[in-house]
Amino acid sequence: MVLCKKWILAKPFEGQVKKDNFKLEEEEISDKLNDGEFLCEAVFLTVDPYMRTRELGAKVGVAMGGEQIAKVIASKNANHPVGSLTRMRSGWRTHTLVKEADKEVIRMPDLGDLSPSLVLGIMGMPGMTAYFGFLEICKPKAGEVVLVNGAAGAVGSLVGQIAKIKGCTVIGFAGDDAKCKWIKEDLGFDHVYNYKKIDIDVALKEAAPDGVDCYFDNVGGEFTSKAIMHMKLFGRMSICGSISAYNSTAPPMGPLPYMIILGKQLKVEGFIVMRWFQKWAEGEKEMKTWIKEGKIKYRETVTEGFDNMPKAFMGLFSGSNVGKAIIKV
Ligand SMILES: NC(=O)c1ccc[n+]([C@@H]2O[C@H](COP(=O)([O-])OP(=O)(O)OC[C@H]3O[C@@H](n4cnc5c(N)ncnc54)[C@H](OP(=O)(O)O)[C@@H]3O)[C@@H](O)[C@H]2O)c1
Structure with a gap:
């Protein structure tokens, strides 16, 4: 026994x-x-x-x-x-x-x-979430501006680094100064903000005066209601999670500036990482190579x-x- x-x-x-x-x-x-x-x-x-x-x-x-x-x-x-x-x-x-x-x-x-x-x-579910959820939905191109929240977490810290590998400018939001320091100084994010201390609109106007091409959303709620206003025409939003709402007692109902999706012709797509389960080996191989090359830290x-x-x-x-x-x- x-x-x-x-x-x-x-x-x-x-x-x-x-x-x-x-x-x-x-x-x-x-x-x-x-x-x-x-x-x-x-x-x-x-x-x-x-x-x-x-x-x-x-x-x-x-x-x-x-x-x-x-x-x-x-x-x-x-x-x-x-x-x-x-x-x-x-x-x-x-x-x-x-x-x-x-x-x-x-x-x-x-x-x-x-x-x-x-x-x-990084070599499992959260890593594959960052890899496929970002690359397959946002389809980032070099020179584009990428926004990620939950940026010092398991998924977010990888999304920002993959975006850097792809030649993007990366804006990250996290809820603690030490986390912000880590993603800026060690991971190479271009702009980082502590969302508990700043006004998200002010920060995004400063970091992305011409708007955001790709938004990888881990947080949802009020953050997203604000961030969506800063999307560029034909921007892409990968809806990964909504952690700000997980402890809510009622389903989150907005406010969502819905017309912005229409007016800016945004692509907004939610996903569950198991969608790509058959392709995980491909993502694992690339992740391992990036770790070995020192391009991705965890x-x-x-x-x-x-x-x-x-x-x-x-x-x-x-x-x-x-x-x-x-x-x-
Ligand atoms: N779609 C999928 O298939 C899939 C797969 C995996 C994960 N996810 C989602 O991806 C997100 C990140 O997951 P993870 O595993 O990488 O977790 P994680 O980011 O490592 O851990 C959670 C972090 O969320 C932040 N947080 C907690 N409450 C918050 C709030 N009210 N507002 C803003 N930030 C808050 C905290 O960081 P701060 O100190 O920065 O606040 C916390 O450290 C979650 O929403 C998760 O559900 C989705």
Whole structure:
């Protein structure tokens, strides 16, 4: 028997996420394996903003959903020997009995000597979100002006750097001076602003007097209502997330200057990164090359200890992470 710890959703989310939304439970998992089965222990887990949503998070009484990187500790599956690493969507739990590897295991990217934790960040879902969500929807061209918010987060910090690689001028907004310093001085963003301290209109008039060609939106809400006014004719908006609204108790209804979309003939497209899942290997390869060439940098905010998962998750909404939020067991 193996004793597994798991974080279940104890109370439905309502407004800000709180400690008492979660409960730590234990579950006994048999270590008597049938052919083809293997048992894993979590090494790295992730907390992501999407887990706040009812559809994608968890139902009350059920373990919170999400990916993890786990080490095989017992195996009757030759493709997954003891000691090997796997990526799974098995949720906030320390141990997982994999019965049907074909269905439960997600292909690992070719990492070389990179840390496996990056499979939950730049080399995984958030990295592919930046890569495909930005390049496929905004289709940036050299010389264009790119705006990204959530700019020091897992996705936003990569979008800005990809835009620089493509020869664009990059404007980034983040909610903390130290984050702004990082994206400007280390990542090479051209203009950075702390949205908690400045007027977004004033900042955009200064940084993009002729307007914005591409807007990668992680935040939504009031920020977007303002930013949209600064789009250029035929601008492109990639709607990635709306974190400013995830803790709202009512659906966000605007204000949205809708006529601007018409008048400026904007392309506004939402996406879910799984749309490009079949092409992820292409994005992973390019990301790895850019990392090796020093063209893309990344940061992880690592929370030690499985018991601290809710704290790390709540931190996403107060901005306590720089780059990707990771949990190390
Ligand atoms: N469409 C897709 O397929 C897809 C896939 C992955 C992620 N996403 C979305 O992409 C966005 C970024 O995700 P991520 O994983 O990279 O998270 P992240 O940016 O690493 O972490 C969340 C950050 O959001 C900022 N934030 C929190 N509350 C905010 C508010 N009210 N207003 C403005 N900023 C706020 C905080 O940074 P500050 O300190 O700067 O405030 C926080 O650090 C999220 O909206 C997420 O849902 C979408």
